[in-house]
Amino acid sequence: MNIATPIRERALAKVHVKTVTLAHGGGGKAMKDLIDDVFVRAFDNPALAPLEDQARFDLADLARRGDRLAFTTDSYVVDPLFFPGGDIGRLAVCGTVNDLAVGGAKPLFLSCAAIIEEGVAIDLLRRVSASMAQAASEAGVVIVTGDTKVVHKGACDKLFLTTSGVGVIREGLDLGSHTARPGDVVLVNGLLGDHGAAILCARGDMALESPIESDCAPLNGLIETLLATTPGVRCMRDATRGGVATVLNEIAAASQVSIEIDEAATPIREEVKAFSEILGLDPLYLANEGKIVIVAPADEAETALAALRSHPLGADAQVIGQVGAGEAGRVTMRTVFGGRRIVDMLVGEQLPRIC
Amino acid sequence: MKYVDEFRDRDKAKILVTEIDALVATMDIPDDRPLQIMEVCGGHTHSIFRYGVEGMLPKEIELVHGPGCPVCVLPMGRVDDCVSIAERPDVIFTTFGDAMRVPGSKKSLLQAKADGADVRMVYSPMDALAIARANPEREVVFFGLGFETTMPSTALTILQAEAEGTSNFSVFCNHITIVPTIKAILDSPDLQLDGFLGPGHVSMVIGAAPYEFIADHYKKPMVVAGFEPLDILQSIWMVLKQIKEGRAEVENQYARIVPYEGNEAALGAVARVYELREHFEWRGLGSIDHSGVRLRENYAGFDAERKFAVPNVRIADPSACQCGEVLKGVIKPWQCKVFGTACTPEQPLGALMVSSEGACAAYFQYGGQKRDRQMAAAP
Numbered sequence: 001m002n003i004a005t006p007i008r009e010r011a012l013a014k015v016h017v018k019t020v021t022l023a024h025g026g027g028g029k030a031m032k033d034l035i036d037d038v039f040v041r042a043f044d045n046p047a048l049a050p051l052e053d054q055a056r057f058d059l060a061d062l063a064r065r066g067d068r069l070a071f072t073t074d075s076y077v078v079d080p081l082f083f084p085g086g087d088i089g090r091l092a093v094c095g096t097v098n099d100l101a102v103g104g105a106k107p108l109f110l111s112c113a114a115i116i117e118e119g120v121a122i123d124l125l126r127r128v129s130a131s132m133a134q135a136a137s138e139a140g141v142v143i144v145t146g147d148t149k150v151v152h153k154g155a156c157d158k159l160f161l162t163t164s165g166v167g168v169i170r171e172g173l174d175l176g177s178h179t180a181r182p183g184d185v186v187l188v189n190g191l192l193g194d195h196g197a198a199i200l201c202a203r204g205d206m207a208l209e210s211p212i213e214s215d216c217a218p219l220n221g222l223i224e225t226l227l228a229t230t231p232g233v234r235c236m237r238d239a240t241r242g243g244v245a246t247v248l249n250e251i252a253a254a255s256q257v258s259i260e261i262d263e264a265a266t267p268i269r270e271e272v273k274a275f276s277e278i279l280g281l282d283p284l285y286l287a288n289e290g291k292i293v294i295v296a297p298a299d300e301a302e303t304a305l306a307a308l309r310s311h312p313l314g315a316d317a318q319v320i321g322q323v324g325a326g327e328a329g330r331v332t333m334r335t336v337f338g339g340r341r342i343v344d345m346l347v348g349e350q351l352p353r354i355c
Numbered sequence: 356m357k358y359v360d361e362f363r364d365r366d367k368a369k370i371l372v373t374e375i376d377a378l379v380a381t382m383d384i385p386d387d388r389p390l391q392i393m394e395v396c397g398g399h400t401h402s403i404f405r406y407g408v409e410g411m412l413p414k415e416i417e418l419v420h421g422p423g424c425p426v427c428v429l430p431m432g433r434v435d436d437c438v439s440i441a442e443r444p445d446v447i448f449t450t451f452g453d454a455m456r457v458p459g460s461k462k463s464l465l466q467a468k469a470d471g472a473d474v475r476m477v478y479s480p481m482d483a484l485a486i487a488r489a490n491p492e493r494e495v496v497f498f499g500l501g502f503e504t505t506m507p508s509t510a511l512t513i514l515q516a517e518a519e520g521t522s523n524f525s526v527f528c529n530h531i532t533i534v535p536t537i538k539a540i541l542d543s544p545d546l547q548l549d550g551f552l553g554p555g556h557v558s559m560v561i562g563a564a565p566y567e568f569i570a571d572h573y574k575k576p577m578v579v580a581g582f583e584p585l586d587i588l589q590s591i592w593m594v595l596k597q598i599k600e601g602r603a604e605v606e607n608q609y610a611r612i613v614p615y616e617g618n619e620a621a622l623g624a625v626a627r628v629y630e631l632r633e634h635f636e637w638r639g640l641g642s643i644d645h646s647g648v649r650l651r652e653n654y655a656g657f658d659a660e661r662k663f664a665v666p667n668v669r670i671a672d673p674s675a676c677q678c679g680e681v682l683k684g685v686i687k688p689w690q691c692k693v694f695g696t697a698c699t700p701e702q703p704l705g706a707l708m709v710s711s712e713g714a715c716a717a718y719f720q721y722g723g724q725k726r727d728r729q730m731a732a733a734p
Binding site: 280336340 | 368404405452455465
């Protein structure tokens with residue numbers, strides 16, 4: 001990438017206090033020190049280094065990679081900030097990278113805005129920004145611009161992050177959730193519900209200990225591998241909040257088709273099954289942060305499956321169902337028991353049942 | 356999952372369905388009057404829908420989804436009382452998750468929380484007691500809710516609070532008891548039920564003996580059933596077998612969990628802490644004599660109803676609501692005038708649309724609005 005603005009050579013400032021105060025949001029030296037020490041130091045890259053009010057991109061360079069830009073944004077307010085398998089920083093990078101990648105875009109640039117509650121430890125911010133840098137490096141993206149705000153105690157919960165992302169879609173690739181057709185197959189790239197279960201366990205208010213880790217990961221590499229061998233892929237969605245059930249409903253509604261999945265073929269970790277069983281939750285609605293739902297033509301099912309399984313983040317990939325010509329928008333599941341039930345959209349949050 | 360997957364075995368299910376079909380074929384059941392079997396417990400309703408059990412049954416059998424969802428039958432007035440306690444600035448109000456969404460006349464606990472009340476979801480009353488210990492300057496109230504299944508754990512928590520001297524803990528007691536409720540259903544003039552699946556979890560506490568009146572007095576078969584889909588199919592077969600042979604008995608399919616005489620320790624704690632109320636109000640069913648419990652005088656210090664003044668206003672069920680008729684099996688959920696229109700899981704009008712264990716919500720979520728048997732049956 002060509003950067004028009006020359007990189008300003010300068011030493012990065014240091015923060016010498018232990019916690020964030022309102023002074024760090026005041027726009028003065030304290031704020032500059034915080035940004036320098038915590039964020040710029042971790043994200044260091046040529047596009048960020050000039051610290052202008054905006055990052056600048058070479059259009060000709062982008063045009064060589066594709067013919068459309070993809071642009072997305074997402075906010076992250078996860079509690080707790082650190083959980084088995086990830087943290088808010090890793091989540092903020094992977095979530096936005098995945099939102100770009102499922103549209104067929106190659107993710108390139110991210111922004112990062114942080115809303116920080118006064119009193120948060122500087123070291124906590126350092127850990128989060130290091131984790132963001134690590135995730136960005138795994139995904140092959142750079143964080144090119146950002147913002148920090150500090151708010152009064154109680155005005156936010158420790159740390160909220162917002163990342164936006166820009167990617168480029170190559171010519172000829174046009175994925176859309178309205179394009180699923182009867183006869184197509186539905187695939188997922190691995191075990192479902194890990195992130196939702198890991199977060200619920202990590203909150204610690206149900207006194208359940210489990211080895212479940214969040215699946216939080218950047219999926220652009222996996223998706224690139226898939227698209228390289230499976231040109232017919234109709235659409236992909238990352239199954240975050242609301243889980244696989246919600247994504248399937250969205251695809252069925254957008255494409256005006258029915259979808260039927262097979263419970264026996266749906267990959268869910270034993271621990272997640274047991275966890276859901278105890279709490280009366282349905283793992284189909286648990287959040288994922290490294291899982292996508294893919295719709296592909298039936299004659300490319302095997303190719304797609306092989307491509308997914310060839311990648312470490314798709315080792316447990318499965319064909320979980322088919323698109324049908326039944327009632328438009330209807331998602332059903334053949335249960336392990338031999339029955340059949342409707343898999344509807346969730347009304348609100350999944351609440352544990354009383355007994 | 357060991358000890359769970361065995362009870363969800365597809366091949367065994369096929370054998371049971373074949374047996375049920377064979378039994379039904381010998382029974383001469385008229386087309387316009389299928390056999391109605393009520394599963395009393397919301398846990399059964401949930402399993403029936405989750406595994407698509409209903410669609411596997413022959414058309415001669417109809418399952419009627421009974422009143423055993425404690426969240427659903429909670430009347431609006433009691434929710435208003437909860438909200439009133441929860442909105443006191445000195446109170447931390449603790450509740451099971453699915454009670455958060457139950458509508459009161461003005462708001463649910465979820466809305467009260469959004470408006471600033473300190474409402475916290477817990478998984479056990481002991482968690483609420485722990486919150487009380489950690490917040491000695493606040494009053495911690497636990498929303499005691501449920502049939503005999505959850506009654507003992509609330510009682511034991513009160514005994515624990517007494518033993519350790521935690522005085523800032525109290526219970527808003529809405530526990531209800533199953534037997535008078537089944538009796539009220541059996542006494543209703545429009546009753547059409549032919550048999551019952553008995554509530555497994557309740558029976559784990561009270562045993563199977565208290566149901567004998569159903570067989571003796573009302574001459575209806577009752578089979579105490581487990582919650583896995585094979586348990587349910589087997590229990591249905593057992594009810595059918597009784598009908599076929601002209602028997603009316605209390606049988607125990609869930610013998611791996613339910614002792615005939617119940618759980619002595621749990622019943623002891625229940626008897627020590629609670630006494631029967633004269634009557635208790637149910638959503639959809641109205642007032643039922645001796646169907647609720649309150650804390651005994653000895654535990655008045657742990658009784659939120661005595662500790663805090665509550666409005667205690669009786670709010671009538673919406674007039675369009677036909678929950679009572681659904682509960683008694685007179686109509687099916689989708690035959691209700693407001694099902695899926697004025698009454699949806701987003702905006703529940705009636706009790707049965709509230710929790711995922713409520714018959715209407717279960718149909719709405721797992722069965723859809725357009726209902727026909729073929730839809731639910733796997734080809």
